[in-house]
Amino acid sequence: MSVLLIAEHNNKEVRPFTYNAITAASQINEDLHVLVLGHQADDVAKSLSEVPNVKKVIHVDNEIYENYIAENYTAAIIKHAESYSHIVSSANTFGKNLMPRIAALLDTSQVSDIIKVISEDTFLRPIYAGNAFATVKSNDKKKCVTIRPTSFDPADKSGGSAEITKSDPAEASSSTKFLKKEEVKSDRPELGTARIVISGGRGMQNGENFKLISDIADKLNAAIGASRAAVDAGYITNDHQVGQTGKVVVPDLYIAVGISGAIQHLAGMKESKVIVAINKDGEAPIFSVADYGLEADLFEALPQFLSELNKLNTIQK
Amino acid sequence: MKILVAVKRVIDYNVQIRVKEDGSGVVTDNVKMSTNPPDDNAIEEAVKIKEAGKAKEIVAITIGEEKAQETVRKALAVGADRGIHVKVDNVIEPLAVSKILKKIVEKENPDLVFMGKQAIDDDCNQTGQMLAALLNWPQATFASKIEVKNNALEVTREIDEGLETIEVNVPAIVTCDLRLNEPRYASLPNIMKAKKKPIEQLNASDLGVDINPRIEQIKVEEPPKRKAGIKVASVEELVQKLKNEAKVI
Numbered sequence: 330m331s332v333l334l335i336a337e338h339n340n341k342e343v344r345p346f347t348y349n350a351i352t353a354a355s356q357i358n359e360d361l362h363v364l365v366l367g368h369q370a371d372d373v374a375k376s377l378s379e380v381p382n383v384k385k386v387i388h389v390d391n392e393i394y395e396n397y398i399a400e401n402y403t404a405a406i407i408k409h410a411e412s413y414s415h416i417v418s419s420a421n422t423f424g425k426n427l428m429p430r431i432a433a434l435l436d437t438s439q440v441s442d443i444i445k446v447i448s449e450d451t452f453l454r455p456i457y458a459g460n461a462f463a464t465v466k467s468n469d470k471k472k473c474v475t476i477r478p479t480s481f482d483p484a485d486k487s488g489g490s491a492e493i494t495k496s497d498p499a500e501a502s503s504s505t506k507f508l509k510k511e512e513v514k515s516d517r518p519e520l521g522t523a524r525i526v527i528s529g530g531r532g533m534q535n536g537e538n539f540k541l542i543s544d545i546a547d548k549l550n551a552a553i554g555a556s557r558a559a560v561d562a563g564y565i566t567n568d569h570q571v572g573q574t575g576k577v578v579v580p581d582l583y584i585a586v587g588i589s590g591a592i593q594h595l596a597g598m599k600e601s602k603v604i605v606a607i608n609k610d611g612e613a614p615i616f617s618v619a620d621y622g623l624e625a626d627l628f629e630a631l632p633q634f635l636s637e638l639n640k641l642n643t644i645q646k
Numbered sequence: 647m648k649i650l651v652a653v654k655r656v657i658d659y660n661v662q663i664r665v666k667e668d669g670s671g672v673v674t675d676n677v678k679m680s681t682n683p684p685d686d687n688a689i690e691e692a693v694k695i696k697e698a699g700k701a702k703e704i705v706a707i708t709i710g711e712e713k714a715q716e717t718v719r720k721a722l723a724v725g726a727d728r729g730i731h732v733k734v735d736n737v738i739e740p741l742a743v744s745k746i747l748k749k750i751v752e753k754e755n756p757d758l759v760f761m762g763k764q765a766i767d768d769d770c771n772q773t774g775q776m777l778a779a780l781l782n783w784p785q786a787t788f789a790s791k792i793e794v795k796n797n798a799l800e801v802t803r804e805i806d807e808g809l810e811t812i813e814v815n816v817p818a819i820v821t822c823d824l825r826l827n828e829p830r831y832a833s834l835p836n837i838m839k840a841k842k843k844p845i846e847q848l849n850a851s852d853l854g855v856d857i858n859p860r861i862e863q864i865k866v867e868e869p870p871k872r873k874a875g876i877k878v879a880s881v882e883e884l885v886q887k888l889k890n891e892a893k894v895i
Contacts, residue, residue, distance in 0.1 A: 396810075399785060399787075425787070429774075431779075433744060433775070436741075438740070438861050439740070439772050456769055460663035460672075461869065467861050506814075509811045510805075525894070525895070560825070567809070574823070592660075599872065604875070605888070616877070621884055621892075637884075641895070
């Protein structure tokens with residue numbers, strides 16, 4: 330049987346993690362179909378039909394799918410579920426909100442946040458904030474799986490030409506209403522997919538001091554992250570949080586500044602390829618995962634860091 | 647309004663997890679246990695709503711072994727009115743938890759069910775959404791702000807792109823984020839008083855739901871360790887290493 334992947338998009342563009350989820354989904358079974366629920370999202374359906382790994386796109390267009398109302402999405406997905414062995418999505422706030430609602434209606438015990446496909450019923454997933462890895466085998470007939478996007482490379486985006494079929498909407502829920510979305514617009518790369526991430530913690534002391542971080546982020550074309558402590562203290566908005574209950578990032582370079590390195594923060598960044606820690610407390614746990622540790626006062630180190638970067642002839646973008 | 651709050655007993659968030667040598671799980675013997683952190687936020691929010699005169703009763707429920715009762719007792723000490731403990735001997739999956747909760751909801755008829763968005767042990771992030779599906783109730787997950795309106799809640803949710811605000815009609819399920827509020831500590835007199843509050847005990851096996859595992863845990867292992875790094879003496883050295891050794895800038 331085939332795999333049905335639920336696409337995440339903003340009605341204009343496919344959200345990047347959908348491509349990572351496509352890679353994992355086609356490792357489960359090559360006959361991968363993608364469901365696009367949206368409003369005037371023809372461009373999204375078209376883009377996905379061009380992904381070589383995608384064999385078929387099912388497109389449902391209705392204004393009730395303009396926003397991700399899990400109740401509305403679920404009703405539509407259940408209508409299609411019968412023909413599939415697996416229903417999958419990315420394990421970000423989109424898929425985390427949606428998939429369990431589908432799984433419960435299918436009487437399936439969901440496998441959350443997989444980081445490896447071992448076979449079509451067996452997966453590797455982190456537990457305890459990534460301090461242990463569990464190999465789990467789903468014995469349900471129909472499987473619901475969410476995929477940690479940063480553990481899989483994004484699929485190729487062009488070269489395919491899958492068939493796009495239109496399908497009818499399901500009933501809308503009358504008990505949930507979308508009111509508004511406050512999206513933080515930024516010209517910087519997205520935190521989840523950036524090649525370089527520089528994050529600040531409680532050591533930044535206030536929101537204004539994040540300027541020291543953003544100056545370097547601009548220079549390196551990096552995304553800006555933060556520890557939970559920094560977000561809780563109001564230094565920066567929640568969409569920047571890296572950690573067990575925030576975002577998981579796996580950049581080529583992760584620079585942790587004024588972050589002590591609580592277990593919950595490490596869960597979100599310790600798979601990064603190269604980790605730098607700048608902290609004045611030499612005993613801070615962040616140094617135990619850092620490839621390069623600098624024991625220094627960040628208020629002296631960051632301006633120096635910027636001026637050293639300015640001296641370089643070239644910087645990889 | 648009546649609010650049911652589900653709480654889970656987990657390994658304390660500060661404990662360094664150790665994987666058992668035989669690969670069967672993680673060490674839990676003689677390990678400090680406490681309430682799942684966002685479940686504390688769920689209790690706190692229910693208590694605040696009651697203090698604002700918008701709820702009449704708060705019932706705290708836990709599902710687990712005998713000692714799981716401690717989490718209900720703690721909820722009673724910060725303001726829940728009574729407790730329910732559904733006994734199970736083994737670890738059960740979120741689907742089974744949500745089936746048990748559904749039975750309790752049918753018996754208790756709460757207007758709202760609150761719980762943490764995710765348990766920090768299995769990191770599943772499923773139970774609230776599953777319960778909402780089984781009851782056919784609306785769901786508001788990852789809540790960082792809740793406003794009680796007439797027969798509805800306006801909930802601000804933390805999502806990857808920022809914040810989203812939705813309105814859900816009551817009855818509804820809300821899963822709470824850590825930034826929803828600042829959970830209070832129980833005072834000693836309230837801890838003493840909580841000892842007199844009732845906790846009803848039930849056995850999961852008496853509720854007539856299938857709680858058998860659907861997922862086999864084949865093995866649990868330690869994640870690959872990072873190899874030890876070095877300390878650099880200066881910013882200059884750091885930049886040189888990043889440029890010439892790690893080749894990432």
